Amino acid sequence: MSWQSALEATGARVIPDAPLARLAYWRVGGPAQWLVDLTTVAQLSGVMRLAADGLPITVLGKGSNALVHDDGIAGAVLRLKGALAELVIDGTSATAGAGMLLTVLLRRLDEAGLAGAEPFAGVPGTVGGAVVMNAGTRLGEARDLVRSVTVVVPGGELRTLDAEALAFGYRTATLPEGAVVAFAELHLTDRDVEARQARRQELMEARKATQPLNLPSCGSTFTNPPGDYAGRLIEASGLKGLRIGGASVSTKHANFVVNHGDATAEDIRQVIVHIRETVFARHGIWMTPEVKLLGPWEPGALGRRSE
Ligand SMILES: Cc1cc2nc3c(=O)[nH]c(=O)nc-3n(C[C@H](O)[C@H](O)[C@H](O)COP(=O)(O)OP(=O)(O)OC[C@H]3O[C@@H](n4cnc5c(N)ncnc54)[C@H](O)[C@@H]3O)c2cc1C
Incomplete structure (x- = not known):
């Protein structure tokens, strides 16, 4: 059986040669060999059994932190929907499907009089x-x-992992090799809900004032180095406005790389490498990219440190 037939046999919706640029925030990148929309855990397990047989699997969330290669992504690109994007509230706990948008989560919690996801x-x-x-x-x-989170590992088995097992770090978590997050159990509160909502609102206002939200980006391109800010270092390196092809360092927030409409993934990659090398040359700090590379990128595609 072909991979496509095997994917279809799981009950998932399979779209061959599906453009990804419209699905990922930077609006760049080539197609998915198969875009696979999953709506049940059984379908996800079925697809993950194929992963154990050698089918390459990539998960696409909202694509708001993902640079998709111009040649696209080989294998199955999964989107989690339906039962994998639902919210079940139980007192001050909730189980959220991994495909649920954070904006929807926040709205649903507001409606339920719960906070904690600020x-x-x-x-x-x-x-x-x-x-x-x-x-x-x-x-x-x-x-x-x-x-805790429930993941599905290659082979199709479901595993529930406590938060400690995820070893959360600054913009990092550790999952079993090749695992897909299916659900997260969230700890919420019904106390100080209005005050917490107000803090959220304040933050949203500040973000609107400081972030270039009118052009496609993936938000912060680099994590902040200890004791400093990536945006400050990039600005102090004279890089605001630096442009390669259709991509540039935002003039509003230097840690944002924006697409002016006609950028390629390669343009964005080159801007990121240029920033990294220039900040290192000027400040001796080798910054860590926050964005994830999806597709056939070479190791070190976002720059190699020269000693
Ligand atoms: C305007 C803007 C502002 C932003 N502000 C912030 C901010 O304030 N703080 C912040 O932390 N981030 C911010 N981001 C970055 C981004 O929104 C976050 O990193 C977000 O968590 C990415 O979620 P996503 O669903 O879009 O993941 P994607 O970009 O789709 O994927 C990111 C990585 O997670 C993997 N992945 C996604 N879902 C799963 C899953 N179910 N199982 C296994 N792997 C999975 C993908 O394969 C990929 O490697 C911002 C982005 C933008 C565009």
């Missing part, structure tokens, strides 16, 4: 992407509210 204010990804990235803001990060 760290996600203005973060445009999914619950799964937030777990993998330990996404956060000055109001906290995923690790503050994720109690």
Whole structure:
């Protein structure tokens, strides 16, 4: 049986040669060999059995932290929907499907009179992407509210992992090799809900004032080095406005790389490498990219440190 027939046999919706540029925030990149929309855990397990047989698997959340290669992505690119994007509330706990958008999560919690997910204010990804990235803001990060996650590993088995097992770090989490996050159990609160909502609102206003939200980007391109800010270092290196092809360092927030409409993934990669090398030459700091590379990128595609 071909990979496509095997994917279809799981019950998932399979779209061959599907453009990804419209699905990922930077609006660049080539097609997925198969874009696979999954709506049940059984379908996800079925696809992950194929992963154990050698089918390459990539998960796409909202694509708000992902640079998709211009040649696209070989194998199956999974999107989690339906039962894998739902929210079940039980008192001050909730189980969120990994495909649920964080904006939808926040709205649903507001409606239920619950708080605790403020760290996600203005973060445009999914619950799964937030777990993998330990996404956060000055109001906290995923690790503050994720109690456990259920993942599906290659072979199709479901495993529930406590938050400690994820070893959350600054914009990082550790998952079993090749695992896909299916659900996250969240620890919430019904206390100080209005005050917490107000803090979220303040943060949203500040973000609107400081971030270039009118052009495609993936938010912060680099994590902040200890004791400093990536944006400050990039600006102090004279890089604001630096442009390669259709991509540039935002003039509004130097840690954002924006697409002026006609950028390629390669343009964006080159801007990132240029920033990294220039900041290192000027300040001796080799910054860490926050964005994830999806597709056939070479190792070291975002720059190699020259000693
Ligand atoms: C305007 C803007 C502002 C932003 N502000 C913030 C911010 O304040 N704080 C912050 O932390 N981030 C911020 N980001 C970055 C981004 O929104 C977060 O990193 C977010 O968590 C990514 O989620 P996603 O669903 O879009 O993941 P994607 O970009 O789709 O994927 C990111 C990585 O996670 C993997 N992945 C996604 N879902 C799963 C899953 N279910 N199982 C296994 N792997 C998975 C992908 O394969 C990829 O490697 C911002 C981005 C933008 C565009």
